[in-house]
Amino acid sequence: xxxxxxxxxxxxxxxxxxxxxxxxxxxxxxxxxxxxxxxxxxxxxxxxxxxxxxxxxxxxxxxxxxxxxxxxxxxxxxxxxxxxxxxxxxxxxxxxxxxxxxxxxxxxxxxxxxxxxxxxxxxxxxxxxxxxxxxxxxxxxxxxxxxxxxxxxxxxxxxxxxxxxxxxxxxxxxxxxxxxxxxxxxxxxxxxxxxxxxxxxxxxxxxxxxxxxxxxxxxxxxxxxxxxxxxxxxxxxxxxxxxxxxxxxxxxxxxxxxxxxxxxxxxxxxxxxxxxxxxxxxxxxxxxxxxxxxxxxxxxxxxxxxxxxxxxxxxxxxxxxxxxxxxxxxxxxxxxxxxxxxxxxxxxxxxxxxxxxxxxxxxxxxxxxxxxxxxxxxxxxxxxxxxxxx
Ligand code: PLP
Numbered sequence: 001x002x003x004x005x006x007x008x009x010x011x012x013x014x015x016x017x018x019x020x021x022x023x024x025x026x027x028x029x030x031x032x033x034x035x036x037x038x039x040x041x042x043x044x045x046x047x048x049x050x051x052x053x054x055x056x057x058x059x060x061x062x063x064x065x066x067x068x069x070x071x072x073x074x075x076x077x078x079x080x081x082x083x084x085x086x087x088x089x090x091x092x093x094x095x096x097x098x099x100x101x102x103x104x105x106x107x108x109x110x111x112x113x114x115x116x117x118x119x120x121x122x123x124x125x126x127x128x129x130x131x132x133x134x135x136x137x138x139x140x141x142x143x144x145x146x147x148x149x150x151x152x153x154x155x156x157x158x159x160x161x162x163x164x165x166x167x168x169x170x171x172x173x174x175x176x177x178x179x180x181x182x183x184x185x186x187x188x189x190x191x192x193x194x195x196x197x198x199x200x201x202x203x204x205x206x207x208x209x210x211x212x213x214x215x216x217x218x219x220x221x222x223x224x225x226x227x228x229x230x231x232x233x234x235x236x237x238x239x240x241x242x243x244x245x246x247x248x249x250x251x252x253x254x255x256x257x258x259x260x261x262x263x264x265x266x267x268x269x270x271x272x273x274x275x276x277x278x279x280x281x282x283x284x285x286x287x288x289x290x291x292x293x294x295x296x297x298x299x300x301x302x303x304x305x306x307x308x309x310x311x312x313x314x315x316x317x318x319x320x321x322x323x324x325x326x327x328x329x330x331x332x333x334x335x336x337x338x339x340x341x342x343x344x345x346x347x348x349x350x351x352x353x354x355x356x357x358x359x360x361x362x363x364x365x366x367x368x369x370x371x372x373x374x375x376x377x378x379x380x381x382x383x384x385x386x387x388x389x390x
Contacts, residue, residue: 011132011369018355019128021339025349036378038246038366039349041177041322044294047241048288052165055278063273069264071098071249075276080285081236083251085221086209086355088235089227095255097342098260102207102235102248107133108229108249108263111202115141121162121170123154124357125325127177127205131351139168145231148327152179152317152359153381156190170195172220173205175212175320178356178365180300182215182320183198190222195230207248210289211296212320221251228253236279247271247279265287296322299368299375306379312386322368325353330360331389339364345388346381 024040034199046052072078076093080345081092101104106129114120116138122130125137125144142162146154161171172191174183195202202220209217221230235248261283271279281287285375303324307315313332332338335352342348344363368375 006137007136010263014066018336018352019338021343021352022349023207025343028343028347029349031055033347035343035347035349036374036381037349037369038368038370038375038378038385039351040369041238041367042243043238043241043292043367043376044369044371045241046249047245048282048283048291050287051242051278051282054276055282057389058274062313063277065273067273067276068269069260069270071088071096071271072273072276072280074282075271075283078280079249080251080347081352082283083232083234083249085234086206086217086294087251088142088222089219092254095251095257097250097252097257097264098276099248099250099264100271101245102134102205102233102237103129104246104268105233105235105248105250106203106205107136108260109201109203109233110134110137110139110169110171111263112252112256112260117166119164119166121159121167123159123172125152125176125178125353125363126355126357127173128172131298134171136142138337140166143357145357146179146181147359148316148325150361151319152176153187153281154191156187156194159191160194162375163194163200167198167200169201169203171203173207175215175217176317177208177321178212178323178351178353178360179317179325180316180321180323182212182217186220188218188220189223192220192226200229202226203233204230205233207235208231208238208321209234211293211298211322213300215319217320229255236282238290241254241290241292242279242282245275245279247275270334290362296368299370299372301380302372303368303375305367306383310379310383310386313382317381324366324368325360325363326366327363328386331386333362335360335362335364340383341388342382346385348378348385350383
């Protein structure tokens with residue numbers, strides 16, 4: 001076989017990482033072990049029935065054909081309306097590019113914001129695909145630590161210290177995966193200042209915006225001078241319970257979106273017609289949105305209540321999104337060892353924090369994608385495992 005390009009061969013580094021715990025847990029669960037899976041961020045419930053019905057209806061109505069590259073007009077309008085609500089900035093459909101999922105929108109934003117050899121800044125702890133997404137675009141990345149002691153809110157001075165002459169873009173995520181931190185206005189204003197001062201793009205991943213718990217979701221697109229330099233990543237995966245449907249979008253300046261339509265020409269060639277129409281129904285009627293947000297808020301409360309009494313374990317961030325970060329460093333500094341021990345002894349699968357970047361070392365990430373009773377049971381098992389360190 002001829003050599004593969006370094007662009008694709010370099011996307012995933014070889015070697016083990018935290019996902020090994022998850023894959024091992026999956027294997028054991030499939031073999032019948034009573035493992036509680038708290039390792040991935042996919043809902044334990046199905047897509048709302050009304051959305052499923054809409055999709056079947058649209059399929060039966062014969063919507064089986066190619067669609068417009070940036071999305072069919074009514075879908076872009078529905079997405080623009082959702083973006084207006086998410087960002088607080090009146091958004092028109094010409095500022096929307098529909099994509100098959102938030103990850104595809106993120107990939108488009110990455111290609112739009114930087115050339116090969118340019119430099120990008122991401123914040124640790126980060127969503128696992130961020131480094132490889134930039135690697136695939138041959139963009140160098142610096143990782144700036146958001147610290148547990150700051151509730152995982154990144155400090156502007158640390159970000160600015162990482163800016164280089166070839167920096168083109170900063171990527172942030174609020175509400176955050178994995179920390180659950182919801183960025184404050186102060187945090188976002190600091191980041192916006194840096195973007196304006198150094199003429200940078202800001203990619204703002206807001207896929208969890210409807211699940212902000214008791215906090216207010218603030219989009220940096222709403223800050224002065226930021227609409228012209230912010231690319232917002234959005235998705236129906238989390239907000240509308242549609243992870244497997246692959247519907248997301250990018251919001252950005254009209255001229256950038258116009259250029260990016262060509263990227264859809266050579267990559268996705270548009271979204272499926274029947275899916276687009278089901279997505280319109282889900283967006284226009286907000287199918288599932290309030291219920292899903294309420295469910296995760298209640299699960300967060302259930303789990304945090306259980307954690308409060310655990311010796312040697314504390315919580316930082318964990319305000320929104322679908323995750324909770326437990327600081328286990330008082331018990332065990334090697335978070336991977338903690339996660340393996342928890343799987344072996346108590347059959348609970350979690351993600352070791354260090355797989356999300358250095359500043360999450362000594363933590364484990366809990367996904368709230370299980371019903372209340374299983375979350376309570378898992379918390380009890382974690383407490384029992386923590387007790388073995390006494
Ligand atoms: N961004 C973040 C922070 C995520 O956690 C995820 C999925 O877990 C995505 C983007 C991608 O979501 P999707 O491609 O399902 O829209």
